[in-house]
Amino acid sequence: MVSEEVLRTHLQELRRGTVVVASLVALRRPDYGYALLQRLAAHGFAVDANTLYPLLRRLEDQGLLTSEWNTEESRPRKFYRTSDDGQDVLNRLLDDMTAVRSSVTELIEGAER
Amino acid sequence: MSSLTDRYVAATMRAVPAQRRLELADELRGSIADMIDDRTASGQDPASAEREVLTELGNPEQLAARYSDRTLQLIGPRYFLMWWRLLRLLLTWIPAIVGVLAGLTKALVDGEPGAAIGTAVVAAMQTAVQIAFWVTLVFAVLERTRTPLGLPEWTVDELPEETRDRQISHSDSIASVVFLLATIGLLVGQHFQRWTTDDGTRLPALDPALWSFWLPALIVVLLATVGLEIAKYRSGRWTWPLVAVNAVLNVAFAAPVLWLLATDRLLNPELVERFAWLRDGGTVEFARVAGAVVVLVAIWDVIDSAVKATRAAR
Numbered sequence: 001m002v003s004e005e006v007l008r009t010h011l012q013e014l015r016r017g018t019v020v021v022a023s024l025v026a027l028r029r030p031d032y033g034y035a036l037l038q039r040l041a042a043h044g045f046a047v048d049a050n051t052l053y054p055l056l057r058r059l060e061d062q063g064l065l066t067s068e069w070n071t072e073e074s075r076p077r078k079f080y081r082t083s084d085d086g087q088d089v090l091n092r093l094l095d096d097m098t099a100v101r102s103s104v105t106e107l108i109e110g111a112e113r
Numbered sequence: 114m115s116s117l118t119d120r121y122v123a124a125t126m127r128a129v130p131a132q133r134r135l136e137l138a139d140e141l142r143g144s145i146a147d148m149i150d151d152r153t154a155s156g157q158d159p160a161s162a163e164r165e166v167l168t169e170l171g172n173p174e175q176l177a178a179r180y181s182d183r184t185l186q187l188i189g190p191r192y193f194l195m196w197w198r199l200l201r202l203l204l205t206w207i208p209a210i211v212g213v214l215a216g217l218t219k220a221l222v223d224g225e226p227g228a229a230i231g232t233a234v235v236a237a238m239q240t241a242v243q244i245a246f247w248v249t250l251v252f253a254v255l256e257r258t259r260t261p262l263g264l265p266e267w268t269v270d271e272l273p274e275e276t277r278d279r280q281i282s283h284s285d286s287i288a289s290v291v292f293l294l295a296t297i298g299l300l301v302g303q304h305f306q307r308w309t310t311d312d313g314t315r316l317p318a319l320d321p322a323l324w325s326f327w328l329p330a331l332i333v334v335l336l337a338t339v340g341l342e343i344a345k346y347r348s349g350r351w352t353w354p355l356v357a358v359n360a361v362l363n364v365a366f367a368a369p370v371l372w373l374l375a376t377d378r379l380l381n382p383e384l385v386e387r388f389a390w391l392r393d394g395g396t397v398e399f400a401r402v403a404g405a406v407v408v409l410v411a412i413w414d415v416i417d418s419a420v421k422a423t424r425a426a427r
Binding site: 032 | 143
């Protein structure tokens with residue numbers, strides 16, 4: 001039986017890149033930090049706030065997200081949206097996830113034979 | 114008094130680049146408020162909700178480092194191996210050389226042989242600390258500025274030829290060479306840096322007459338032993354020819370010393386005259402102890418080399 005610690009590190013490694021994918025997908029509908037965090041959590045992506053907020057800034061610096069301040073509501077909030085470049089990168093990432101998925105499936109089937 | 118949130122935001126902003134502070138502060142403050150609101154809406158009291166949210170966000174300096182994409186390590190994987198290799202390279206030779214030079218200077222130029230070993234050790238240690246500090250500082254700066262060094266990539270041609278483990282370690286060889294050179298330094302040094310007697314006259318410890326042949330001969334044997342150390346290091350292990358040379362060199366050193374001790378020609382006769390206990394049979398006692406030490410060291414060294422050669426031949 002492997003230890004919880006080992007299992008947790010592997011799961012963490014596996015999940016790391018998927019937060020970017022999930023954020024780029026979710027932000028095709030503009031949203032602010034905490035609302036995005038909750039949406040991701042509701043869909044099974046448990047991200048820490050102190051990981052997600054800096055990640056959004058980084059994706060914005062890389063030009064994959066655009067942002068806009070919304071001052072109409074009770075408090076001003078910064079809304080992020082996936083940019084055209086972000087969409088391109090997202091398509092590539094999704095293709096790659098599909099490729100990984102099908103490779104794993106092939107491997108599993110190959111092993112069973 | 115400012116709220117915990119104000120203090121948290123201020124602490125985070127202190128560690129991010131100035132040009133982004135204002136906007137980041139507004140956004141972070143808003144995010145914290147959103148998180149607190151969410152908790153109070155489900156019935157939690159505001160004070161404990163604030164505490165919980167800030168605890169969840171964690172150490173503000175760490176959060177700031179994530180915002181500004183800054184490394185939280187002194188030297189990361191990019192430079193670590195290079196740093197470690199350079200440090201080992203510099204630390205193996207330079208402190209030892211500086212130590213020997215400082216010790217010899219203290220003994221020969223300043224005329225204080227008693228303080229030579231202490232001076233040598235202190236100088237070597239200070240040099241080692243200085244090297245470690247400056248090398249690490251330079252690499253830590255490189256890490257922070259992410260300077261590409263443009264060094265060639267590793268290639269298979271760099272693989273060491275040797276596939277077996279070395280029997281003769283780097284540090285052992287260096288220690289031996291340093292010890293041999295220090296012994297030569299001592300033999301030469303005792304002549305110029307003399308023993309100070311009570312009446313202020315200074316005398317060499319060994320008989321100056323020995324310089325006509327025996328002392329140069331012993332120094333040649335010691336230099337040959339340095340050569341043996343280098344040959345041994347290059348071969349990586351004890352071989353039977355090396356054991357034979359080692360035995361010859363040990364005899365070539367021990368035999369003259371024993372003979373000189375036995376015939377009472379090693380110590381400076383003038384020095385013997387000055388000290389009552391040497392005059393009254395002390396030289397015989399000295400010859401016995403020194404002779405025993407020389408014989409034991411030589412025998413031990415030869416047996417040790419033979420055992421290691423047997424082990425290496427397996």
